Amino acid sequence: MTGPLDGLKVVELAGLGAAPYACMLLADLGADVLRLERGDPDAEPKETWDVLNRSRASVAVDLKNPAGRELVLELCEQANVLVEGFRPGVMERLGLGPTEVMARNPRLVYGRLTGYGQEGPLSARAGHDINYVAISGALWPIGRAGERPVPALNLVGDFGGGALFLVFGVLAALYEAEKSGEGQVVDAAMVDGTASMTALTHAMLNAGFWIEERGANLLDTGAPFYEVYETKDGGFVAVGAIEAKFFSKLLDGLGLAASDVPAQMDRSHWPEVKERFRAIFLSRTRDEWTTIFAGTDACVTPVLSLSEASRHPFNKARGVFTTDGSQPEVAPRFSKTPGAVSRPAQAAGSGTREGLGRWGISAERQAALQAAGAFG
16 A cells, blocks of 8 residues: 555445545555455456446455444454445444444544435435535536536536545544544535535625526636637637636737727626637637647636547646546645555455455455355
8 A cells, every 4th residue: 555544444335426436535545445345255356447446455245144244343343434325324224333333443433425414304315416416506507598507427416525525524533533532423415515615606696796697607607708619620628717817818819909808807798708709719620729828828728528638748747647548547646655546446356355364354264254144
C-alpha cells in the first residue's frame, strides 16, 4: 500500500455506485480495504471492467450465513472503518448494525450511505441520483430556458453529494475518534450532500442575484459568456469568461471590440449577445477555435468526449488518466505520500485468501470458515 491513508483498515460491504466509489477513493490513497461480496473464494484474479472496484481485495462472504456474519464482526474488531450502502434497517436485520459492530470495536467509524438518510419520511423509499438531486433542489436550475431540467449523469447526487460527503464524514469521524477514543455513525445522505453543494446558489438567490427561472442566470447558460457553443464541424466549445478581464479576451478572440456589444452584465441584452456569439462560433471548427484561444485567459476550451479526454495533451502531460486511458488516475495528489491504483478491479472473491491472510485470518481458519459456508 502507498498513500496518506496507509495503515487505515476498512471493511466495505459491497454495494453499487456511490459507496464503492467512496471506498475506491480510500483505497487509492493507501487504505487497506476489504471489499466483502458474493463471489468465489478461489476465483482467478482476472481483471474486470468495473473501475470502481479497483485498488482493493474482493473477499467472498455470505452475510446471511452465521459464520459469514461472525467473520465480518471479527474483521471489524481490527478495522478503523466500516462502509455500507444498504437501505436503512438491512444491516440491523443481518445482525451487523452499529450496535452489534461497535460492541466489538467501540473505536470503529461506521459509515452509512443512502439517498434519503437513515431517518425521515423517505428513508425507506427507493431512489436514484435523479430523485435525490430533484428533492434537494439542485436539479431544478440545471437546464436551458424553456426546457426541462437536465440530470448531470449521476455525478451530482451519487458521487458528489453521496460518496464525497461520506469520505469527508468518515475522515472527520476518525479525527474525532483519535481525541475521544470512541467511534461514531456517519449518516451520509445524498440529499443532504447535494443540498449542501447548492450553498452558493442559495447565497445568490438570497441576495437577489439569482432568479428561479431556468437558463436566465450567471451559471445556468443564461449568460452569453458562460455557455456551450456549437462549432462549424458539429463540435462544441465551453466558454466561462465571467470576469471582465476574461470577457475582454473572449471578445478579442471572437474578433469583437468592447464597443460592439452591450455591457457584459446587462442581463436585458444577454439573449441578443448570445445569438451573436452563437453565429460567430458556428463559423469555425472546434479545433480552429481551440487554436485561436490557446494561450489566452479567455476561458474557452473544447468540449471533449470521454475517449478524447484521455488523449488530450494537457491530460496526458499531467497524467489525469492512466497510461492506457482506460480510467482516471488517483486524485488528489500529495507531495510526500502519493496514492496509487494498487491493483485493477478483479473478479469477485478472487482476493479472499490474500486479503484475509493480510488481516491475520490463517489458512486453517479460512478452511473452517469455508466448511461452515461463510464464503457462500
